[in-house]
Amino acid sequence: MADEVRKLVAQYFQLVDPPQLDIPPGNVLLRPTVQETLYERMFDESLTPLPPAAYRTRVLKLVIARIEESITDPEVDELNDNLMDALGMLVAQPKANSLELAQKLSHVKYTAPLQSSSTKNREVTTIESRGLILSGGTTGKRTWEAALHLGSFLASSAGEALVRGKRVIELGAGTGFLSLFCAHHLGVQSVVSSDREPVLIENMRECVRFNHRGDGPFPFYPAFWDWGTPLEKTQELESFVDEDDLRFDVALGADLTYDTDIIPPLLSTVRDLFENYHVEEFIISVTLRSEKTFQTFLDGCESNSFNIELLPFESTPSEEQTGFFHSTSIPIKTYRILKAA
Structure with missing residues (x-):
């Protein structure tokens, strides 16, 4: 019962589409202790931040309907x-139209896949719209499947070993999901979360207070980087760079090759990372929507004399996932890119 409730709660705070939720069977939901647990962990108004009211209403209706169907x-x-x-309080609230709901940003809490070595939830909170594809000229206002795939890899012992104790930079960070996970749970020395959109940088800054509740330092540094141009130092970067010696060990990126037009500046920036920022490896997760587009990226790596290696990590099938829930209907691959020896 505990695992079934845990998974539903994790999916709920990630705003997984209600029809895709793993709601426990009726015989479990009928138990008074289970119903009270669902209320305390999902629908109590004192919880913060909660999912949007419209989403909570849809989920609660599904839960109550399943309970009613099971009553004998x-x-x-x-x-x-x-x-x-x-439910009565939720249905009494004014209804927003579908366009407003799609555009509105919400707090989304992601729970990492369970590891056999730990029973503690590792959670990351972002500010985004899970249903928003493009807004204000950017696709960065939601966390995409490739980032969740890469997050699942980093949550594994092999993935964590690549970043623990390291100086990390993320390209095209968007919501900051991966960087926040590194800073909060993976023991990095530092992580610079870079993007070209100022509004996304501000969102990342706002996210820090939901992910860092301790008194000590939080090694997360947002930065503005328009690929093909120099990295711009924000106030946060200035606070920890010693005499302009800005260097990294590992670079991360997810879903960066979706358009052939952005591949040349991306490759230029990767070359910059290797040559001027001392990066040793670039770990990139790619959703293979277009073989032709990704081949353009591979060809660019070859022309720049980069070595590229496919990492042996596959996403867990959707129905078996225990965290960072994402679709596996389109293949997602993870690669390590190295500078030529």
């Missing part, structure tokens, strides 16, 4: 009063 003895089987009260 009304004298024994009951619906939790707190759940019913929560």
Whole structure:
């Protein structure tokens, strides 16, 4: 029961589409302790930040419908009063139209896949819209499947070993999901989360307070980087760079090769990382939507004398995932790119 509830709670705070939620079976939901646990962990208004009201309403309706379908003895089987009260409050709220809902950014909490060595949840909170594809000229206002795939790899012992204790930089960070995960849970020395859009940089800064609740330093540094131009030092970068000696060990990137037009400046920036910032390896996760587009990237790596290696990591099938939930309907691959010896 604990694992079933944990998975539903993790999916719920990630705003997984309600029809795709793994709602426990009726015989589990009928238990009074389970219903009270769902209320306390998902629908209690004192929880913060909560998913948007429209999403909570859809999920709660599904849960209550499944409970009602499973009732065989009304004298024994009951619906939790707190759940019913929560639904009443939600349906009474004014309804936003679908366009407003699609454009509105929300707090999304991601839970890493469970590891056998730990039972503690590793969580990352971003500010984004899970249903938004393009807004304001950027695709960075949502976390894409390739980032969740790469996050799943970094959550593994092999992936964590690549970044623990290292100076990390992420290209095209968007929501900052990967960088925040590195800073919060993977023991990096530092992580610079770079993007070209100022609004995304501000979102990342806002996310820090939801991911860092301790008194010590949080090694997360947003930065503006328009590929093909020099990296711009933000106030955060200035605070930890010693005499302009800005260097990194590992670079990360996810879903960066979706358009052939951006591949030349991306390759220029990767070359810059190797030659001027001392990067030893670039780990990139790619959703293979277009073989032709990705081949353009591979050809560019070859012309720049980069060595590219496919890492032996496959996404867990969607139905078996325990965290960082994402679709595997389109293949996602992870590569290590090295400067030529």
